[in-house]
Amino acid sequence: MLVGYARVSTTDQDLTVQLERLSQAGCEKVFAEKQSGTTADRDELQRCIEFVREGDVLLVTRLDRLARSVLDLHVMLSALSGKGVGFRCIDQAGVDTTTSHGKLMLGILGSVAEFETDLRRERQREGIAKAKAQGAYKGGKARIDAQRVNEMLADGTNPSAVARALGISRQSVYRLMQPSG
Template identity: 40%
Template sequence: MNQRIGYARVSTEDQHLDLQRDALQKAGCGIIYEEAASGKSATRPELEQCRKALRSGDTLVVWRLDRLGRSLPDLVQIVADLERSGISFESLTEKIETRSAAGKLVFHVFAALAEFERSLIRERTHAGLAAARARGRSGGRKPKLGEKQVREIKALLRDPEIQVADVARRYGVSRTTLYKHVGVVAPRHS
């Protein structure tokens, strides 16, 4: 038996699910999974339970697209996973559903736009890094230790009486950072 299963989410505990719940019930959802979780949160246990309950032929219904995915690429991935399992998807507010050919087309246009957006971001990032390199700047975090400090540390560590942990503490870095900046030093007990 094909079911219409709803998923409702609010971002904070003080928001209410009533509007979503009413819309999902009106749309024929007999079961509704509900949770209060930030859209940015990767852990949404009720969504996971909902996805486990869905079977081929069922339809996952949400009030609005942003209730399901953390981002457009995330939403596209979730719907693609559902589609591979033979599960339809429907968003009530945007009037998007993937049961019909037209509905699938609309959703795949969304997917193409999401991929296009990712490509543009990637291109802009690479162009920005190339421009920075051309001006002599490199990306990434600044090294924790300067050249002068590395020379001082190397000199200190030549003395077998000085412990690596003491030097690390003195310079406010970890032993791993020392090994990375100073090169391979035989670990000494500290």
């Protein structure tokens, strides 16, 4: 069975092109999500890896849809290989773990994808440093209402309940707690 996986990084991006390409490639089942490239928080990817069975082939449109680091890529491919599942990229036709040539291409392209991510991160850090030096960088906007956290705590709500109610981590609650006394 051909199984597809599609991903975009943010909720305002569109999955349509990837879904169409995977369907055209013959995928009988497709898992899709709008989530960052880090593998730990991608529920649909985890469901996909649990779903595939021996003899299946997992398809993605591009390698960076599956992994952004060589380590993550190898961990995922090892998990797939251990289940007897192949892997292919539609746009990088040479990437096919069912062939020796494809395995070589996969290693090369995985390294290039990680290199591009590192370059992007480096350029971003340089831009932020320059903006800070010019006094133009104010940081990101606050995502958590610190005043609301402290109001709830003052009303007697415990930190765990505050975290659940606001959809944040307990650590964030503790970090924002105003010192008493």
